[in-house]
Amino acid sequence: MEIRDLKFDCKYFRGEVPCVPNKLRNKVCSTCDEYVPIKTRILIIKLGALGDVIRTTPLVVRYRKLYPQSHITWITQSPDILPKADIDRIYKFGFEAVHAVMHQEFDIAINLDKEIEACSLLADVKAKKKYGFTWKDQHIDVVTPAAKHKLITGLFDNVSKENTKSYLEEIFEICEMKFGGENYLMNVNQDLVKKWSVLKQQASGKKIIGLNTGCGKRWSTRLWPQDHWVQLIKELQKAGYYPMVLGGTDEDAQNKIYAQSTGAYYPGTFSLEEFIAITANCDLVVSAVSMMMHIAVGLQKPLILFNNIFNRHEFELYGRGTIVEPSSGCDCYYGGTCSRERCCMNDIPVQQVYKAIVQYA
Numbered sequence: 001m002e003i004r005d006l007k008f009d010c011k012y013f014r015g016e017v018p019c020v021p022n023k024l025r026n027k028v029c030s031t032c033d034e035y036v037p038i039k040t041r042i043l044i045i046k047l048g049a050l051g052d053v054i055r056t057t058p059l060v061v062r063y064r065k066l067y068p069q070s071h072i073t074w075i076t077q078s079p080d081i082l083p084k085a086d087i088d089r090i091y092k093f094g095f096e097a098v099h100a101v102m103h104q105e106f107d108i109a110i111n112l113d114k115e116i117e118a119c120s121l122l123a124d125v126k127a128k129k130k131y132g133f134t135w136k137d138q139h140i141d142v143v144t145p146a147a148k149h150k151l152i153t154g155l156f157d158n159v160s161k162e163n164t165k166s167y168l169e170e171i172f173e174i175c176e177m178k179f180g181g182e183n184y185l186m187n188v189n190q191d192l193v194k195k196w197s198v199l200k201q202q203a204s205g206k207k208i209i210g211l212n213t214g215c216g217k218r219w220s221t222r223l224w225p226q227d228h229w230v231q232l233i234k235e236l237q238k239a240g241y242y243p244m245v246l247g248g249t250d251e252d253a254q255n256k257i258y259a260q261s262t263g264a265y266y267p268g269t270f271s272l273e274e275f276i277a278i279t280a281n282c283d284l285v286v287s288a289v290s291m292m293m294h295i296a297v298g299l300q301k302p303l304i305l306f307n308n309i310f311n312r313h314e315f316e317l318y319g320r321g322t323i324v325e326p327s328s329g330c331d332c333y334y335g336g337t338c339s340r341e342r343c344c345m346n347d348i349p350v351q352q353v354y355k356a357i358v359q360y361a
Contacts, residue, residue, distance in 0.1 A: 058182035192277035203242035210282035214251035
């Protein structure tokens, strides 16, 4: 077979390894009946954080509808969270990834990060149409008018507080589209989900309520008081639910205390892939604004979301949950330390959270 017989523009062409039709069905380019020419090449630059990567994936859903014969490339610092079935090429950000992207040409290129490395990449990459944030004259700039709104709200707290658009509304507008309720896409290991389905047997028919007790170290002002968690667990147990305490290594010691003092099940700490599988077996999740929030939304689980220091309009729950906030308000917008003697998270009562769980579970 001659090189001229190769279908370099085929959706399945990989270059360095056999394509799927060849690997599974011994097809070769010259006679292949599965040839799908790429009509639109799209690049998405969304480096981090992991939760932001997950909640950017609805763009992929829309672009697949708009351009059925598209090839989508994504460059990120969190490649493991992205579903390989929905995104054709996933690069982990680094020299190799940037070098590869710089030698390609795209029809559409999108950057939704404001860091210099992401903005510079969009500025340098070859694309017919660019959206989002770029780098110009030694500073961040915008390549589409709607990106200005997102830039300004990120720079000025007083302007950000007045924002009434969700993150998804904002990024769709940046790409000159209107958000239409497209769901998240996420890498979910179904074998691990099946493995952890033992939780259903363990719960003996009771609804499993996943309680994500932490919120990361950056904004500890989001933490709900320990005695509130204990009281909620006991209320749920009394009402016939099966509360399961969840978290990462930062919460491990405290979660063990919750389990010992209440008898609630605590599976321990696991890799991200297994943590997602465990969450997939929950009937409802309770969490502060954190990575767990995005995982729960991605799994389409009902979510009771604690919020105090962020603009509530930012979050899209798709009608599958509710946001609970302190009745006393919060004085620490995007704050990592509390300005009050008594943290406002104390003012989210257990009964309010319990009632929300009963409503959505």
